[in-house]
Amino acid sequence: xxxxxxxxxxxxxxxxxxxxxxxxxxxxxxxxxxxxxxxxxxxxxxxxxxxxxxxxxxxxxxxxxxxxxxxxxxxxxxxxxxxxxxxxxxxxxxxxxxxxxxxxxxxxxxxxxxxxxxxxxxxxxxxxxxxxxxxxxxxxxxxxxxxxxxxxxxxxxxxxxxxxxxxxxxxxxxxxxxxxxxxxxxxxxxxxxxxxxxxxxxxxxxxxxxxxxxxxxxxxxxxxxxxxxxxxxxxxxxxxxxxxxxxxxxxxxxxxxxxxxxxx
Amino acid sequence: xxxxxxxxxxxxxxxxxxxxxxxxxxxxxxxxxxxxxxxxxxxxxxxxxxxxxxxxxxxxxxxxxxxxxxxxxxxxxxxxxxxxxxxxxxxxxxxxxxxxxxxxxxxxxxxxxxxxxxxxxxxxxxxxxxxxxxxxxxxxxxxxxxxxxxxxxxxxxxxxxxxxxxxxxxxxxxxxxxxxxxxxxxxxxxxxxxxxxxxxxxxxxxxxxxxxxxxxxxxxxxxxxxxxxxxxxxxxxxxxxxxxxxxxxxxxxxxxxxxxxxxxxxxxxxxxxxxx
Numbered sequence: 001x002x003x004x005x006x007x008x009x010x011x012x013x014x015x016x017x018x019x020x021x022x023x024x025x026x027x028x029x030x031x032x033x034x035x036x037x038x039x040x041x042x043x044x045x046x047x048x049x050x051x052x053x054x055x056x057x058x059x060x061x062x063x064x065x066x067x068x069x070x071x072x073x074x075x076x077x078x079x080x081x082x083x084x085x086x087x088x089x090x091x092x093x094x095x096x097x098x099x100x101x102x103x104x105x106x107x108x109x110x111x112x113x114x115x116x117x118x119x120x121x122x123x124x125x126x127x128x129x130x131x132x133x134x135x136x137x138x139x140x141x142x143x144x145x146x147x148x149x150x151x152x153x154x155x156x157x158x159x160x161x162x163x164x165x166x167x168x169x170x171x172x173x174x175x176x177x178x179x180x181x182x183x184x185x186x187x188x189x190x191x192x193x194x195x196x197x198x199x200x201x202x203x204x205x206x207x208x209x210x211x212x213x214x215x216x217x218x219x220x221x222x223x224x225x226x227x228x229x230x231x232x233x234x235x236x237x238x239x240x241x242x243x244x245x246x247x248x249x250x251x252x253x254x255x256x257x258x259x260x261x262x263x264x
Numbered sequence: 265x266x267x268x269x270x271x272x273x274x275x276x277x278x279x280x281x282x283x284x285x286x287x288x289x290x291x292x293x294x295x296x297x298x299x300x301x302x303x304x305x306x307x308x309x310x311x312x313x314x315x316x317x318x319x320x321x322x323x324x325x326x327x328x329x330x331x332x333x334x335x336x337x338x339x340x341x342x343x344x345x346x347x348x349x350x351x352x353x354x355x356x357x358x359x360x361x362x363x364x365x366x367x368x369x370x371x372x373x374x375x376x377x378x379x380x381x382x383x384x385x386x387x388x389x390x391x392x393x394x395x396x397x398x399x400x401x402x403x404x405x406x407x408x409x410x411x412x413x414x415x416x417x418x419x420x421x422x423x424x425x426x427x428x429x430x431x432x433x434x435x436x437x438x439x440x441x442x443x444x445x446x447x448x449x450x451x452x453x454x455x456x457x458x459x460x461x462x463x464x465x466x467x468x469x470x471x472x473x474x475x476x477x478x479x480x481x482x483x484x485x486x487x488x489x490x491x492x493x494x495x496x497x498x499x500x501x502x503x504x505x506x507x508x509x510x511x512x513x514x515x516x517x518x519x520x521x522x523x524x525x526x527x528x529x530x531x532x533x534x535x536x537x538x539x540x
Contacts, residue, residue: 059317059319060317078319078347079347079348080347080348080349130273132290132299136347137395137396138348138395139347139348169272169273169300169301170301170316170317171317172300172301172302172315172316172317172318172319173300174288174299174300175273175274175299175300176273176274176290176297176299177273177274178272178273178274214274215274216273216274216275217274252272253272253275256272256301257270257272259316260270260301260302260303260316
């Protein structure tokens with residue numbers, strides 16, 4: 001156990017019962033036929049809020065909200081590689097993905113666990129093809145991602161990739177394209193875009209998908225699939241994600257443009 | 265092409281084959297495509313995309329302010345806001361007392377007496393290494409260790425090249441406009457470097473700084489922050505006018521948006537009049 005930090009309480013309570021849909025006394029509006037909570041169609045994502053430059057200390061930063069999924073991302077660099085890491089002709093990408101201790105239903109540890117390390121790896125893999133690393137010899141670009149609130153783990157990862165790519169563009173790192181990422185979960189064997197926590201856990205053998213893509217070039221940079229589905233569903237899901245990525249790309253461009261307008 | 269076109273990565277800048285591709289772009293078939301999020305710039309037939317925020321590029325002869333990050337073999341590593349740390353060789357610093365001789369092993373052993381990690385220095389870019397790292401020198405009494413003041417960081421592209429980068433404002437504050445975006449604001453030295461004791465050049469102790477001097481330093485810093493927030497190119501003229509325009513406000517007010525607007529607008533207008 002870590003004795004240097006103040007330990008959080010074992011159990012947590014929701015401070016404002018009214019804000020929690022599941023709290024007693026709050027009746028969720030009845031679902032329309034063929035629609036999900038919030039009146040979404042199965043393929044719809046949640047509305048996105050994306051803004052760059054919120055972390056003024058960093059070279060570039062982005063903050064993204066999709067429903068209750070909230071992710072902050074900061075990019076530092078390109079800066080000189082440390083001696084111990086050795087010489088490299090190409091630039092390197094380093095990512096640290098972290099859920100805030102209070103981000104999930106269950107409290108997370110301060111140290112990164114295996115899932116967070118895996119996600120860091122995924123973000124690096126998803127972004128590396130887009131970045132012109134040959135332009136940055138001996139340099140490293142550090143990406144720090146903090147999930148402030150987790151509402152759907154797959155959606156957190158997708159949001160993190162989207163935010164990281166936006167932050168890299170904000171930092172002025174040269175890249176061949178932005179990377180947008182979309183997630184979906186299979187609901188009764190049907191793909192449903194950008195699922196919050198509650199929607200995906202009802203059945204055993206739940207499956208989900210995260211897809212990262214460079215929308216202008218049309219190249220998929222990363223695909224992470226979990227759970228058993230058949231081929232037809234899978235290919236439908238991938239197509240659905242690619243459609244969503246194009247929409248996310250528009251949001252990314254808009255936020256970068258808006259930020260540049262604000263600075264001038 | 266209009267003058268202010270904003271592009272994002274993978275956006276086609278132009279398909280006209282008569283253009284040459286410059287920094288921040290890459291070729292994709294016939295198209296010149298942007299590689300950064302920024303503004304398209306065109307000089308004759310050369311098309312470049314200037315990113316909104318960049319690290320400092322640097323040129324030989326630039327005055328830069330930096331922070332020592334590492335003491336290595338016969339050299340110091342200096343953070344100069346560039347992609348790679350700058351290098352200050354032991355052979356390119358002045359010895360205390362201005363003695364001219366080759367640096368010996370004993371000098372190498374007491375490198376930390378000159379500069380240690382965290383020290384601020386002002387130096388000049390002397391040359392570039394093969395890998396693009398900048399070699400610095402402090403072989404003039406203008407350059408060397410910085411004391412008695414505070415650092416302001418602004419985007420490097422905002423600092424204008426000018427004849428001199430060492431200025432005095434209000435007769436009490438010295439400003440060193442580092443071209444790398446690091447600006448040092450300090451109390452005006454009571455002694456010229458030539459009159460200083462050999463040991464004083466590399467001393468680590470601040471002089472006494474009166475409250476009034478502290479206030480002036482803070483005011484100049486806030487003026488710089490204000491100019492940088494509005495993305496106004498900074499040189500001595502604009503800064504001096506911003507300082508004058510700020511005098512009827514309290515120092516702490518200078519970071520409020522309306523005050524920034526008022527002070528910088530006035531400073532820019534007056535600077536434009538002088539430049540005409």
